[in-house]
Amino acid sequence: MSDATKTELHARCVKVYPLFERLWHWAQMALIMVLLFTGLAISGIHSLVPFGPAVMLHTVAALTLLALWVFATFWLFTTGTWKQFIPKIEGLIEVAKFYAWGVFKGEEHPYKKMFWRKHNPLQAATYFGLKWFVFPAIWSTGLLYLTYNFWADSVGNASFWIWVIANLHILSAYVIAAFVVVHVYMLTVGHGFRSHVKPMITGYDEIELTAEQEAYLETNEPGRLR
C-alpha cells in the first residue's frame, strides 16, 4: 500500500463478530473442552470423572455441538459469512514468514484486518482445514461409534471396524487438542492476548476503514460502528 492510500484510512471500532458468531465460538469452546476432558476419561487416561458419567456427558456434549454446528452452517450460508473462511494464497506466505521469522525481530503483523475479511490468510486456511477435514472426521467417527449397535450386524468383522473408527476418532480429537494449544498461543502474538480475545467477547474490533466503507456503514449499518 502506498502512503497516499494509508492516509485515507480511518481506524474505527467496527462490529466484526455478530452475537451469534460469538455465542457459537464460546459454546463451541466450552463443548470442545468438555469433550476433550471426558474423552480422555473414556480413553482411560484419567479417572477424574467415572467412566459412566463421562460417557453420558461426552454424548450429550457431542450431540449439542452437532446441533450447534447445524445452526452455524445454516448461519454461515444465509449470511454469506462462509466466504470469510475460504482460504486464499494471497498474503499467506507473508503471514507464515512473519510467524516463522519476523515476529522474532519485532516486525509488525503483515495482515491488516479488513471488515470484509476478519481472518488472516493463515487463520482462514487453518479454519478451512478444521471445518472440512478434522471436524467431519471427529463427528462422523463419533456418530459411527455411538451407533455401533445399529450397523454392527450388517457388516462383516464389526470388531475390526469399531477399532478403526475408535482410533480415527481419538486421532482427530488430538488434532483438535493440538489446534487448541496453537490457537490459544497465537492470541499472544502480534497485538497481544487481550486485544485478540476482546473482539470475540464484545464483537467490536479496531479496523481501518476507507472513507467509502465508513460512509456506507454510517448510512446503512450505524449499529456496527461505535
Added chain:
Amino acid sequence: MLKRTITALGFAAVLGGIFAAAAADAQQSQPITSTADHSKFKILQQDFKSGPEVTEACVSCHTQADDQFMHSIHFTWEYDHPTTGQKLGKRNVVNAFCGNVVGNEARCTSCHAGYGWDDMSKAPQDQEVTADCLVCHDTSGQYTKTSTGAGHPPLDPVSPKAKTITGAKAWAVDLVKAAQSVGAPTRENCGNCHFYGGGGDNVKHGDLSSALYNPSRDVDVHMSPDGENMTCATCHVSSQHQWSGSRYNVMASDAHSATLKPGERRDVATCQSCHGTEPHPSSLMGAKLNNHTDMLACQTCHIPEFAKGGVPTKTLWDWSTAGKLDAEGKPIHEDNYTSSTGEKLHTYLSTKGNFDYGENVVPYYAWFDGQVEYTTRERNIDPSKTVEVNAIKGARGDGVSRIWPFKQMQGRQPYDSVNNKLVFTHVWGPDTDTALWTNFDWAKAIEAGMKAAGEEYSGEFGFVDTHMYWPITHMVAPAEQALDCESCHAKDGRLSGVPGVHMPGTRPFGTASLLGIAMVLAAIAGVLAHIALRIIGRKNREH
C-alpha cells in the same frame, strides 16, 4: 338433619368399600391356587411305612405323574446332548468334586429323587426305583433323606449316627404329615439337594447355597422375601415334570419375542423371558446399557460376585494329597479357613485332600454359547496341561454367544497315566476294602472305581490339574448394585483377557492415543520454542 345422615351413611359406605377392597388385595398377595386340600384325601390318611408307599398313593390320582417324572433328568441322571452328542448326566460324567457317582451309589444317590437306586450301571427304571414325590412336593418342612440311604428318608428308629443330605443330624420323618402337606416346590425343596451339591453347602455351584433359603435383597433380589420372594420354579418353569434351565444345555442368549407375554414360555429360564431384550429404562444411559446386550449376558453385570450371604464356595480341591494319616494311622483334618460368619471349614481331610474356598467371589468371564464339552470317559487328556473338565464353548460373532460369568473350579484329580484318561474312583464304601475314604489307598480306590464304571484301566495313575466351569446365574443383585462401567472399562478391568472385545478405557495408551499425545506434545514444544525465540529476539533488540 336427614341430609346430614344420608351424607354420613354415604361416607361410611365408601369407607366400607375401601376396606373391602383392601382385604381383597391382602388375599391376592398370597394366592392359594390349589383347589385341593390333600389332608382331606382318604388315601393320604394311612399309616405310611416307607417312601414308595406314599408315591403309590400319589400316583393313584396323579396317574401320569410318575411316568412324566421318570423321563426327567431328575430321575434318569442322564442327558443325551442334542448338539454335542455327548452322553452326560450324573450317571456318566466325571467332575472336579467328588468325581463320579458310579461306585459310590448309596452315598451319591442319597439325593436321587427316587428310592433305592444303588447301582449306576442300570437305569433306575430297570431297577424298579420308585419316584420320590415328597422330596419336591413336601411343604411340611420335615421331610428329608438320609445321607447314605440311596434316596430313602430316615424313619423311626433312626441311627444316632445318621445324617441327612444337608449334613444335619437325622430325625425320623413323619411320612403322613409330609404326604398331607404336598404342594408346589419351594426354595427349600430344591435347595435341600441343589444347595448341597458336591457334598456340602455351596461346595459346587457357588451361586446356590443355603443363603438362598431366606436371602436378603442384596444376596438375591428375586428370591428374597424382601424382594420378589420367587421360588426356583418361578423361573425354572416346567411342563409335565420337565424343567427348563439345565446347565447341560444353556440358552446363552434369548432373542425374546415381543409377542410373548412374561411367563408364557415353558421352555426357558432366561432373564429375557421376563425382562425382554431391552430391559433398561428409556434414557440415554438406558439406551447405552441396552447396547451391551449383544455382547454380555445379563448375569455378567448383575451378578458382580457370587458365594454371597456368608456361605463360602469351594474353589480348589486337590485330591492328590489325600491319604495322609497321623502317627496312629488315624485320618487327620485341618480347618484353616474361616468364613465371614466365623465358621471354620476344612482345608485338609485325609479322605479328600486339600481345599480352598472363596466368599463374594469375582467370576471368571468367557464367551459362552450355552454349550460345554465334557472330558468324558472316552476322551484322551493331555496331562502336561490343565485339563478342562467341561470346556466352555462359544465365541464372539456366532450369533448366540454372550460373555458369561462362571465359577472356575481349580482341581487336581487322578487320571490313568498310561491311557491318559480321567478315572472313576471308589471313594465311599464303609464296608469295602477298596474305598478311599475307608482304606486311604488310591491304587485300590481307582481300580475299584474303574471296575464299577466298566472302564479299562492300566493300573498306573497320576494326578492332573483340572478346571471346571459353572455358569453363574443365581444371586442376582439389586439393580443399584450392578457392576459399574469402570469395572470393565478400565485398564486390567474384569473382561481383560476375553478375546474379540473392543472396550474403550481398557487401553489408555493405544496407538492412536500415543500418536495423538506426541502431536500435542510437539505442538506444545513448538509453542515453547516460539516463545523462547521471541524472548531472545526482544532482548537482542533491547541491546
